[in-house]
Amino acid sequence: MEYFLQQLINGITLGSIYGLIAIGYTMVYGIIGMINFAHGEIFMIGSFIALTVFLALAAIGVTFLPLVLLLMVIVAMVCTAAWGWTIERVAYRPLRGSFRLAPLITAIGMSIFLQNFVQITQGARVKPLPPQIQGGLILMNNPNGIVVQISWMQIIIIAMTIVLMAGFSLLISKTSLGRQQRACEQDRKMASLLGVNVDRTISLTFVIGASLAAVAGMMYLLYYGVIDFYIGFIAGVKAFTAAVLGGIGSLPGAMLGGLAIGLIETFWSGYFSVEYKDVAAFSILAIVLIFMPSGLLGRPEVEKV
Amino acid sequence: MAETNFPTATAYPEGAERLSEEQREAMRGEPPFAEAPPTDSRLVRALKEAGITAGLIAVLTVFFFAFKTDIAAGGLALTADPIQWIVWIAIAFVGRFVLSYLVFANDKPTVGGWKKITAATAGWPVGKVIGAILLLVALTLPFLLSTFLPSQNRYLLDLSILILTYVMLGWGLNIVVGLAGLLDLGYVAFYAVGAYSFALLATNFDLGFWVCLPMAGLFAALWGVMLGFPVLRLRGDYLAIVTLAFGEIIRVVLLNWANFTGGPNGILGIPKPTLFGLEFNRGAGSFSDFFGIPYSPIQRFIFLYYIILALALLTNFVTMRMRKLPVGRAWEALREDEIACRSLGINTVNVKLTAFATGAMFGGFAGSFFATRQGFISPESFTFIESAIILAIVVLGGLGSQLGVVIASVVMIGGIELLRNLTGLQAIFGAGFDPTEYRMLIFGLAMVLIMVWKPRGLVSTRSPSAIYKAKKKIGADLVAQGEGH
Numbered sequence: 001m002e003y004f005l006q007q008l009i010n011g012i013t014l015g016s017i018y019g020l021i022a023i024g025y026t027m028v029y030g031i032i033g034m035i036n037f038a039h040g041e042i043f044m045i046g047s048f049i050a051l052t053v054f055l056a057l058a059a060i061g062v063t064f065l066p067l068v069l070l071l072m073v074i075v076a077m078v079c080t081a082a083w084g085w086t087i088e089r090v091a092y093r094p095l096r097g098s099f100r101l102a103p104l105i106t107a108i109g110m111s112i113f114l115q116n117f118v119q120i121t122q123g124a125r126v127k128p129l130p131p132q133i134q135g136g137l138i139l140m141n142n143p144n145g146i147v148v149q150i151s152w153m154q155i156i157i158i159a160m161t162i163v164l165m166a167g168f169s170l171l172i173s174k175t176s177l178g179r180q181q182r183a184c185e186q187d188r189k190m191a192s193l194l195g196v197n198v199d200r201t202i203s204l205t206f207v208i209g210a211s212l213a214a215v216a217g218m219m220y221l222l223y224y225g226v227i228d229f230y231i232g233f234i235a236g237v238k239a240f241t242a243a244v245l246g247g248i249g250s251l252p253g254a255m256l257g258g259l260a261i262g263l264i265e266t267f268w269s270g271y272f273s274v275e276y277k278d279v280a281a282f283s284i285l286a287i288v289l290i291f292m293p294s295g296l297l298g299r300p301e302v303e304k305v
Numbered sequence: 306m307a308e309t310n311f312p313t314a315t316a317y318p319e320g321a322e323r324l325s326e327e328q329r330e331a332m333r334g335e336p337p338f339a340e341a342p343p344t345d346s347r348l349v350r351a352l353k354e355a356g357i358t359a360g361l362i363a364v365l366t367v368f369f370f371a372f373k374t375d376i377a378a379g380g381l382a383l384t385a386d387p388i389q390w391i392v393w394i395a396i397a398f399v400g401r402f403v404l405s406y407l408v409f410a411n412d413k414p415t416v417g418g419w420k421k422i423t424a425a426t427a428g429w430p431v432g433k434v435i436g437a438i439l440l441l442v443a444l445t446l447p448f449l450l451s452t453f454l455p456s457q458n459r460y461l462l463d464l465s466i467l468i469l470t471y472v473m474l475g476w477g478l479n480i481v482v483g484l485a486g487l488l489d490l491g492y493v494a495f496y497a498v499g500a501y502s503f504a505l506l507a508t509n510f511d512l513g514f515w516v517c518l519p520m521a522g523l524f525a526a527l528w529g530v531m532l533g534f535p536v537l538r539l540r541g542d543y544l545a546i547v548t549l550a551f552g553e554i555i556r557v558v559l560l561n562w563a564n565f566t567g568g569p570n571g572i573l574g575i576p577k578p579t580l581f582g583l584e585f586n587r588g589a590g591s592f593s594d595f596f597g598i599p600y601s602p603i604q605r606f607i608f609l610y611y612i613i614l615a616l617a618l619l620t621n622f623v624t625m626r627m628r629k630l631p632v633g634r635a636w637e638a639l640r641e642d643e644i645a646c647r648s649l650g651i652n653t654v655n656v657k658l659t660a661f662a663t664g665a666m667f668g669g670f671a672g673s674f675f676a677t678r679q680g681f682i683s684p685e686s687f688t689f690i691e692s693a694i695i696l697a698i699v700v701l702g703g704l705g706s707q708l709g710v711v712i713a714s715v716v717m718i719g720g721i722e723l724l725r726n727l728t729g730l731q732a733i734f735g736a737g738f739d740p741t742e743y744r745m746l747i748f749g750l751a752m753v754l755i756m757v758w759k760p761r762g763l764v765s766t767r768s769p770s771a772i773y774k775a776k777k778k779i780g781a782d783l784v785a786q787g788e789g790h
Binding site: 035100283 | 361367369370372373374376381383488536538539541542543546547549550551553554557558560561689690696697700701745746748750751752756757760761
C-alpha cells in the first residue's frame with residue numbers, strides 16, 4: 001500500500017512533465033495537422049538553457065533559490081520560445097500547403113539538427129546537477145520503516161503544472177488569441193477570410209508550446225538532476241503518446257494522457273521491469289491508436305470523400 | 306450564350322499543369338490581395354531585416370555559443386566564449402543583409418532559366434539515359450577504382466558498399482512509402498530482423514550466408530505482415546508514429562533479451578560470404594588459391610560490392626516488375642485514394658500487407674548483408690536515426706522514383722562522407738576542428754534545406770505505370786503521394 005502510494009506520487013510528477021510537453025504536440029497537431037517531431041528537442045533545449053542560466057547565476061553569486069528558479073523559468077521560456085518560433089519559420093512555414101509528408105521530413109531533419117547542435121556546442125557527456133531542493137513532506141510513516149514522502153520538488157512540479165494549465169486554459173477559452181487559435185483549428189481558410197492572421201496565430205502556437213516545453217525541461221532537470229542531448233527523443237515520443245491517448249487536439253486530453261502515461265510507466269517500472277518501461281509506453285501508443293484512434297477525449301475523425 | 310466546357314484529360318493545353326503549379330506557388334502562404342507598397346528603400350529594409358535576424362541569432366545561441374557547461378572537478382563549470390557568439394551574430398547579420406539586398410529583393414527570380422531548361426528536356430528519356438550510365442559505372446566501379454585510384458581503392462570501395470546498402474534499403478522502403486503510400490518510420494526494424502536472423506542462424510546452426518539470406522528475407526517479411534496487420538486501419542502520421550514505436554520496441558527487446566540476442570554486446574563472429582564454397586582468405590581452398598591468383602584483401606571487398614549490387618538490382622528489378630503486375634497497380638491506386646480503391650473492389654488488406662511484406666523482405670536481405678559485411682551486430686546499429694535516414698533518402702529522392710533514391714543516397718551518404726576529407730578546414734577553424742563531428746548536423750540541415758527547396762524531391766516527375774490511351778507526363782504535384790491513405 002505504501003509502495004503503491006509512493007509510486008502514485010512519482011507517477012503524477014512524471015505525468016505532469018509529460019503533460020506539459022504533450023500540450024505542444026496537441027496544439028500544433030490541432031492547428032496545422034502535423035506531428036512536430038522536433039518538439040522533444042525543444043524540451044531538451046529548454047532544459048539545457050535552464051542549466052546554463054543556473055550556472056551563470058551561480059557564477060555571479062546569485063544564490064537566493066526562489067529568485068534563481070524564477071530567472072531560470074523566465075529565461076528558459078523566452079529563449080526556448082525563440083527556438084520554437086524559428087523552427088516554425090524556417091522548417092514548416094515554407095512547406096505549408098505542400099503534401100503531408102514534407103513537413104514531417106523537415107521536422108525529423110530539424111530534430112536531428114538540434115540534437116547534434118546541442119551535442120557539439122554543449123558536449124556529449126551527461127550533465128549532472130546536484131539536487132537543489134531537498135526534503136519534503138512525510139505523508140505516512142510506517143513502523144516497518146517504509147516511508148511515503150512527497151518531496152518539495154514534486155510539490156513544486158505538480159503545483160506549477162496546475163498553475164500553467166489553468167492559465168493556459170484561460171488563454172485558450174477567454175482571450176482573443178485563444179479564439180483565433182480555435183478558429184484556425186476549425187478552418188484555416190475561413191479564419192483568414194474573416195481577418196485572422198493565420199501565420200501569426202500558428203507562430204504563437206509554436207511559441208506557447210515551446211515555452212511550456214521549456215518549463216517541463218527545467219523541471220526535468222531539477223527533478224532528475226541529469227540531462228544530456230538525447231533526452232528529447234524518448235520524452236518526445238512519450239509525450240506524443242500522451243497526446244494521442246488523451247485525444248489529439250484536445251488540451252485537457254493532453255494533460256490526462258500525460259498523467260496516464262506517467263502513471264503507467266512508473267507502475268510498470270515499480271512492479272514489472274525497468275528495462276521494458278519504454279516498451280510499455282510504446283505498446284500503449286500502438287494499442288490506443290489501433291483500437292481507439294480518437295483517444296480518450298478527442299473527437300472522432302470523419303473521413304469525407 | 307454561355308457554353309459549359311468540361312475540361313477533359315485531352316483538353317488541357319500543353320504546359321497547363323505547369324502554369325497552375327506556378328500560380329499555386331505564387332499564392333502559397335500569401336494573402337490573395339496586394340500588400341501596401343513598402344515605404345523604406347531597399348537598403349534600409351535589408352538593414353532592418355539583417356538586424357532582426359542578428360538579434361534572433363543572438364537570443365537563440367547565447368546559451369550555446371557564449372556560455373557552455375563543462376564537467377569540472379566539483380560538478381559542472383561554466384565557460385564563457387563571447388567571441389564565438391559575436392562572430393556568429395556578425396555572420397548572421399552580413400549573410401541576411403546580402404540575401405535581402407541582393408537576392409530576395411530582386412524582382413526577377415533567378416530560377417526562371419532553370420525552369421525553361423527542365424521544360425525543354427521534358428520530352429527526353431533523361432531518366433533512362435542517366436540510369437543506364439549509372440548502371441554501367443556501378444558494374445565497372447571496382448575496376449575503375451583499382452585503375453585510377455589505387456591508393457584509396459579500399460576506402461572508396463567500402464564507401465560504395467555503404468551507399469549501395471542505402472540504395473537497396475531506399476528501394477525497399479520505396480515500395481512501402483513511395484508506391485503504396487504507407488508512411489513507415491520503423492523500417493529499421495526489418496533491417497534488424499534480417500541482420501539478427503542471419504547472425505543467430507549462422508552462429509547457432511553454423512549455416513552460411515547464402516542459405517540464410519532467403520531465410521532472413523522470409524523472417525523479415527513475416528515480421529512485416531505481423532507488424533503490418535495491426536496498423537491496417539491507421540493512416541498518415543498515425544501510421545508513421547506507430548511504426549516508429551514498433552521499431553523502437555524491437556530495438557529495446559534486442560537490447561534487453563540478453564541470453565537470446567546477446568544484449569548490448571551484440572553478436573560476434575558472423576561468417577563472411579563465400580563464392581560457391583570458396584572463402585576470401587589466405588591458404589588452401591580459398592578464392593585466390595582456386596584461381597591461382599595472388600591473394601589480396603581487396604578481393605573480398607570486390608566480392609561484397611558485387612553481392613550488394615546484385616541484391617540492390619534485384620530489388621529494383623522486382624519493384625519495376627511488380628509495378629506492372631496487378632498488385633503493383635493496386636499499390637499505386639491505394640496511394641492515390643483508399644476509398645476509391647475499396648469501392649472498386651480491391652482488397653486493401655491484402656494490398657497493404659503485400660506492400661509491407663515485400664518492403665520488409667528487401668530490408669531483411671539488406672540486414673543480413675549488413676551483418677555479414679560487419680561481422681558483428683548490436684542494437685546500436687538499428688536506432689531510429691537509421692529509419693530516418695532511409696526515409697529521408699526516399700523522400701528527398703522523390704517518392705516513387707527509383708533513380709531519385711540512387712541520387713539521394715549518393716548525395717546524402719557520399720556527401721556526408723566527404724567531410725572526412727576536409728581536413729584542410731583545420732587551418733581555418735583551428736587544430737581542434739574535427740569535420741566528422743558535424744556529419745549528422747549537416748545531414749539534418751540538408752534534410753530541411755532540400756525539402757524546403759524541392760518539396761517533391763530531387764526527381765519529382767515520373768510517368769504512371771498504367772497508361773490509358775496515350776502516355777503523358779504527370780506533374781508530381783497532381784498526385785497525392787504519401788498522403789498515407
